[in-house]
Amino acid sequence: MKYSSIPSAQTVIRHCKANGIDNIVISPGSRNSPLTIGFSEDPSFKCFSIVDERCAAFFALGIAQQLQKPVALLCSSGSALLNYYPAIAEAYYSDIPLVVITADRPPQKIDIGDGQTIRQENVFDNHIGYSANLKLDIKNTNPLELSDTDRVKQASIQKHNDDQLVKSLEAAFNNKTPVHINIPFEEPLYGVVDMPIISSTTATRNEKELQVVEDLDSYIKLWNASKRKMILVGVHYPDEKVQQLLDSIANDPSVIVFTETTSNIHHPNFFGSIDSIIAPIEKSKDKEGLFQKLRPEILLTFGGLIVSKKIKAFLRKFSPINHWHIDQKKANNTFYCLSHHFKVEPNHFFEAFNKGIVAQASDYFSYWDHIKRGYQIKRQAYMDQIAFSDMLAFHHIFKNIPQRYQLQLANSSTIRYAQLFDLDPSLRVFCNRGTSGIDGSTSTAIGASIVKKEPTLFITGDLSFFYDSNALWNNYMRSDFRIIVLNNEGGGIFRILPGQEDTENFETYFETVHHLEASHLCHMYQMEYQKVENEKELDLALHTFFEKSHNPKLLEIKTPRVLNNKILLSYFDFIS
Template identity: 80%
Template sequence: MKYSSIPSAQTVVYNCKANGINNIVISPGSRNAPLTIGFSEDPSFNCYSIVDERCAAFFALGIAQQSKKPVALLCSSGSALLNYYPAIAEAYYSDIPLVIITADRPPHKIDIGDGQTIRQENVFQNHIGYSANLKLDIRNTNPLGLGDTEGSQQVSIQRYNEEELLKALNIAFQDKMPVHINVPFEEPLYGVVGKPLMLTIGAVRKEQENPFVEDLDEFIKLWNTAKRKMILVGVHDPSHEVQELLDSVANDPSVIVFTETTSNLHHPNFFGSIDSIIAPIEKSKDKEELFQKLRPEILLTFGGLIVSKKIKAFLRKFTPEHHWHIDPKKANNTFFCLSHHFKVQPIQFFEVFNGGLVSQPSNYFSFWNSVKKGYQVKRQEYMAQIPFSDMLAFHHIFKNVPNGYQLQLANSSTIRYAQLFDLDPSLHVFCNRGTSGIDGSTSTAIGASIVHEDPTLFITGDLSFFYDSNALWNNHIRSDFRIIVLNNEGGGIFRILPGQEDTENFETFFETVHHMDASHLCQMYQMEYQMAENEKELDMALTSFFGKSDKPKLLEIKTPRVLNNKILLSYFDFIS
């Protein structure tokens, strides 16, 4: 086996290996050659080559999202690492551990006019758990060979580098945060040795679940006396344990549980389409009275960011008396009324909390459940009468997704349409809701599919898909990977948001009208391509789309650009 001749390169590789970081996503370059040699020559690492650094970072994020372990990213110096930033921000806000390893020039070569030299130290400081700026090995710090204290200086540098690495890796493992390790290298870069150096390997502290010791008596008393309690769940990984604990709470007539597509929680008593409850109230002449009737005395939240803008607007205006949030790290004051933060995992909280609960007589659940049943009937009626559109396409897609699939959703219109439908509980649903950007959704889905046992379906809009088309420049796409692109020839969500108008400026600078399709991309990247332009073609395509194949498949659904927003907005009128 070959090893880089540079001590700091060996140190980084050894520490990753010793601490179980075995997935390495490498973008090609010269300055990172010492690290690339170290990782790629060691068979204990799974090395993935992704040329585009932005795609590489989201690809790594997808792997970490599913494996729940840190994934390492490796790139060259200069502008390369700046392309990591969108995925780093997403990882930061989604609590996903990435270890970003960037090669750098020696300090004395920064700001002297050389190419691909930028100020890399602490470049991600606003969205990173820790920045470890390693020191240049002594063999390169003195290019003229002057001085006689190289040995002692190198020992000091080695000790410093090891300590910095350990700090960074501990934060990645313990706090589930991205960390940055910046490693300066001087040429020559490609030197190798047959035997490794004798290095000290630091072991990270493995994550430990602290016992929940907070006294809940007063909180349970408040809960048991309240007539209106709302539980709202944001982004949440599938969990049978949390599901079972929440099921018992949901049987209380004074409790309503609002979930989202990304909550991965299902129960007949849960309210899974939040906007279908709130939108009709907004249109009612009795909206003040109805909103007061929906207003909870206690709001209990857990999980990540909330998709529904309507529930956020409602709870910010009709604030609960108490808002409690459950999360071991952070509590976003999303509704501007946060009163208590339980710093614990939801499963630990409910194991204690449920033991003291007493059901409270109330019509809170029964009233809103009757509203839910009403809109469910009306939704079926509406689907039966609307023309071909985004909404009808989603209706057919979700009826046909096989059980057990991983479902990766792009942001913007895709995730918001998904909120309106009831998905099968066997589906595992994910979406980049940390920053909620359209960039990187395809790359994330492909990375996630690598480590997920079941097949993956990725649903996306056209702008998001074309924006991240380099994601397909990837030799790791499984043959059972499926993509559905809703192509309405522009940013359809801008026709739904306030400010929509039929002008040339709007179509050019907001909606971004185009006439592209995905057929040529599929031909270039050797994917099977299907296209549907009406309901009959869509139904026919879906009958074979999920079948076994030798190549990944893409289904492009073309819908009417100027009709989709009218059909969606009319849906809320119809169910009202």
């Protein structure tokens, strides 16, 4: 096995190894070669080579999303690391741990006109859990070969670097956050030795302390005295224990549970299509009275960011008396009425909370459950009569996804359509909702797909797909990886939002009308490709789309650009 001859490179690698960071996503470069050599030569690490740094960062994010543990990123100096920023921001707001390692030029080379050199220290400060700026070694050599004076200086540098690495990795593990490690290297960069020159490093991260739930008596008393309680679940990693604990609340007539598609929480008594409840109220003559009837006395939330704009608008205007949020790390005041933050994981909270709560007589659940059953019947009737469109395509897609698939969803229209349908409870659903951007959805899905046994389906719109088309440029796509692209030749989300959708400026600068197809990309990246343009073709394609194949598959569904928004908006009129 070969080791880089540079002490600081060996130090970084040893800290990663000691702390169990074993997935390393590397983008090619020269300045990062000491680390590339060290990681790729050590069989303890699983290394991935992704050329495009933006794709590489989202690819790593997908792996970390699924493993729920830090994944390391490695790139060269200069603008390379700036391409990491979108994924770092997503990881920051989604509480996904990434260890971002960037090679830098020596300090004396900064701002003198040297090539591939920018100010890298603390460059991600607004969206990072910790920034570690390592110091340049005295020389690229064994410390034992230095003079006595230089050896003392190198020992001080080594201590600084060790301390910074300890702090950064502790933050990544304990706070579930991205961290940045910036490390300067001086040439020569490619020197190797047969034996390590840095002594072994032990694990530095602290084990999580046993979580203690605060005294809940006063909150349980309030809960039991209330006739209208609402539980709202945002982005949440699949968790059988939390599911079981919520199931025990499902039959309380004073509780309604709103679940988003990304919550991975299911029960026949829960409300999965939030907008299908709220949109008809918005159109009602008795809007004020119905919203007051829906208004909870207590709102209990957990999970990540909420997709539904309608539930946010409702709860901001018709505020609950109490809003409690459960999360070990943070509590966003999304509805401007946060009254308490339970700093504990949901399973620990509900284990303690459920012991004291008592079901209360109320018509809160029964009234809104009747509304829910009504719109479910009307939704099916609507699907039976509408023309081929995005909405009808999603209806057929969700009916045909095999059980136990990992389902990755792109942002904008895709995640919003998914919110309107009932998905099979065996599906594990994910979407980059931290910043809600379209920029790395495909890369995230591919990264997420390679670390789980179950096959993955990624559903995306055309703009998201073409925007991140470099995601396909890798050697890691599994043969059972599937992509469905809804191609309506533009940004369909902008036709749903208020705007002047019939003007030339709208089509050019908002909708960005195009006539691109995915067939040539599939040919270049050796993916099986199929295109459908009507309901019959879609049904036939879906019957074979998930069958085994030698290569990954992409199904492109062409839908009418100027009809989709009308059919979606008319859905809310129909169920009203």
